Amino acid sequence: MATEVLMPRQGQSVESCIIIEWKVNEGDVVTEGQTLCEVETDKATFEVEATAAGTMLGIFYPAEADVEVLKVIAAIGEPGEDISALRPSDESAEEKPETGNVKPEEEPVVQEAPASSFTSQVSNFSGGVSPRAKNLAEKKGVDATTLAGTGPNGRVIERDVAAAQAVTPAAQAKAAAEGLDIPATGTGLGGRVVAADLGSTGDMHVAPTMDFPGATKEIPVKGVRKVVAGRMLASLQNTAQLTLNTSADARSVLGYRSKCKAAPEEAGVGGISINDVVLYATIKTLGEFPELNAHMLGDKIVEFDNVHLGFAVDTPRGLMVPVIRYANLMTLKQLSAETKRLAMACIEGTIDPDALSGGTFTVTNLGAMGIESFTPVLNAPEVGILGVCSIQPKPVMKGSDVEFVPHMGLSLTFDHAAADGAPAARFLASMRIKLAAFELTLAG
Template identity: 30%
Template sequence: MATEIKAPQFPESVADGTVATWHKREGEAVKRDELLVDIETDKVVLEVVAPSDGVVGKILKDEGDTVESQEVLGSLEAGSGSGGGDAKQEESKDEGKADAKAEEPKAEAKSEPADAEGGDDDAQAGPAARKMMSEHGLSAGDVKGTGRDGRITKEDVEKALANRQEKPASSSSESKAAPIPEAEPGEREERRVPMTRLRKRIAERLVSAQQNAAMLTTFNEVNMKPIMDMRKNYKDAFEKAHGVRLGFMGFFTRACVEALKRYPEVNASIDGDDVVYHGYYDVGVAVSTERGLVVPVVRDADQKGLAEVESQIIDYGQKAQKGKLSIDEMTGGTFTISNGGVFGSLMSMPILNPPQTAILGMHKIQERPMAVDGKVEILPMMYLALSYDHRLIDGKQAVQFLVTVKNFIEDPARLLLDI
C-alpha cells in the first residue's frame, strides 16, 4: 500500500514553497524519519522525512517546482527496495551472457569519463545546487548529476568540490573548475543567478518598509569601556557559573528592554489606523547567514537574565547557520537589534522590520580621542543608530530612547538599580 509524501503544514504567513532538493530517488529504500526532500520557503528550509520504512515510489514534484501546504510530493511504497533499480538489475541478469559481456564495456566507457571530466553541460540543477555552484564558480559540466533524469543535487556539488580539493594544483581538471575563471583581456564577463525565495522576500520587505513608513534615523555614540571592563573582570566567573560566554548582545538587549518600558511607542506597531501597544518585549536579533538575513526573536526578554539571553542568542546563531530555525522562532517581535559591527561597519542606517516601528543598529567598537573632564582620553567608542517610524514616534522620543540605552551601557549599574 502506498503512503503519500506531503509537504509540511505551512503557517499562515507562508503561502507556498519550492522543492529545493530530493535526497532520495525513485525506487530507493528509506528508513522511517530519514530525510527525503527539502522545501524552501521565504523564511526557512523545511525538511520532509519518511513517515515509515519503504521505497520511494513516483515523485510528483521535481526540484524547482512550487508546492502548497500539505500538497502531495510523491509516494512511499511498502517494501525494502535497494537504491533504485533491483527490478532492472534482475532483468539484466536474465539476459544472455553474451549481451552482458557486450554491454559491460560500454557502461564502463561511459561512466569513467563522466567521473573524470564532470557531467552534462545541459543538466538541470535544483535551487540549492545552483546557488552552491554559483558561489564556487562551477558549471553543470563540472558536476556529475545523480538526481532524477541526471539532475544535479546539492550533494553532487559537494562531492565535486571535495574531488576538486583532492586533486593536485597542477591538474587540468582543477584549473577548469577554478572559482573565478580567468577572462581574456577585454572580456566583460557576467553571471546570471536566480534569487532564492528568502532573498526575494527580504527584498520585498525592505522595499515595503521604505515605501510605507516615514523612516528617520537618529545617531549617538556610547563609551564601551565600562562594559568591556566588566566583561574582563567577570567573564571567567560568568562562564563558569552559567556555561555561556558574556557578550555585548545581552547587555544591549537588557538596556533596550528597560528603555522600551520608558518609551512604549518604540515598542508599538501600526495596524491600519490603529496603534498597537505591546505589553511584552519580544526582541528580534538580526543574524546573517549564507541564504540571507534572518531575525529570530528572544521572547519575553524582560523576564530573562543576561545568561539566558546570551544562551538563546548563541543557540539562534548556530541554528541559523545550519538552516534549522523554525518559523515560530522568527515570527513576531516588537523591536529589533542589528549588529553590523561584527562585519566592521562603523556607521549605518538600519531599515525597519515591519510592522515594528523602530530598530537599533550597533556598530564597530573604535578607539577615538574623546574629551573627558577637560582632558583628551583614548576610549573605545561605538556609534548607535535608531531608525524609527516618524508616523508614530516623534524625534524627541527617539532621541531620549537612544540616550537611555547609552546611559545604561555606560553605567551598567543602572540596569541593576532600575534608574
C-alpha cells in the same frame, strides 16, 4: 494501499515550500524515516522523511517547484499499485521531476523583459489569492488580481503582495484603455503609481540590453534573498523612516565583559558577549519608551507590554531575524543563552519558522565588522530598529584637557509616522546612560 507523502507545514506563517533536491528516485526502495527530499521555506531548510517503508511509486513535483503545504508530493507503496488517485492535478506537477543522480540537461538562459503592462498582468492571474495575501492587499490598497503569483499554480501569496506596488484606480484605468506600461515605482505617496507615471518604465532593476565583456553568472532571486528583497523595498516605500545617530561611553560595557571572561566557569557568565549586553540594555530602555515597542498598522498603533526582541543574524542563506519571546522577563544569562540558541538554529537552517516572526523591536549589530555608523531599515510593521556600531575612541573634554574615551556607535531608525523625533532622541539618551553604567543597569 499506497501511502501519501505530504509537504509538511513548517510553522503557522508558512504557506508553501520550495523543493531543493530529491534524495531518491522513483522505483527506489525506502525505509520509514529515510530522508526523501530537502525543502526550503522563505526562512529555513528542512528534510521531508518517508512516512512508511516501501517503494517510491511516484514523485509528483520536480526540484525547484514551489508547493503549497499539505499537498501530496510523492507516494510510497508496493510495486504495481495504482496511485492515480493521489497524483495532484497541478500544472506544476505535470513535469517529470529531476531526481537523484539524473543530471538535468543544460539549457541556454534567455532573459525576457518582465510583463509590466496592466493588461498582461490581469491575463496572467489564474491561481487565486491566499487569505493572508488578500488581507495584506486590502491594507496596502493593492489589487491582488493584477499580480503574477509565485505560489503553487500561480497563486498570489503574501510575499507577492508585500513586494507589490500600489497603483491608483485612475492609473489602472488609463493603462487598460491605452495599453500603457505600469512602472514598478511611481511618484505618488510612498511610491504609489499615479496616472502621470504611465508611459515610463520606472524600474531600475530591469537589466540593460548592452553586452558586458567577460564571463557572468546569473543568480536566481529566491528563498531568503527574495523575501529580504521584498520586505526591505516594501519597508522603505511604505514607512516614514528617519535615523538618529549617537554614541555611548563603552568603558563600563568593556569592563563588565572583561569581568565575565575572568569569572569562574561555574558562574556561567563567561559566554556573555557585548551584543548580549546591548540587547539587555535595549530591553530595559524599551520599558521606558513603549511608543517604540510597537507596530504601525496604518490607521492604528499597537503598543506592547512585553518585549519580543528580534535580532539580525548573518547566515549562509542570507539575513534572518529570530525573535526572543518575552525578552523583558529574562535575566542577562537567560537572554544570552536564548540568543545563542536562536542564532545557531538560523545558521544551521533548523530554525522554527514561527520563531522568525512576531517581533516588536529589532537590533542589528555590525560593530564587529568595524562599521561606525549606518542606517538600519525598519522591519515593518515594527516602529523602531537599533543599529549597533563599532567601539571607537572619541575625544572628550575633561576640564581643559582632552581625553580619548572608547564609545559605541548607535543608530536608531524609527517610523516618524508613528513616533516623533523627541521620544526617539530620549530613547537614545537613556540607552547611553544604561550602557555607560551597565552594572547599575544590571542591578536595577
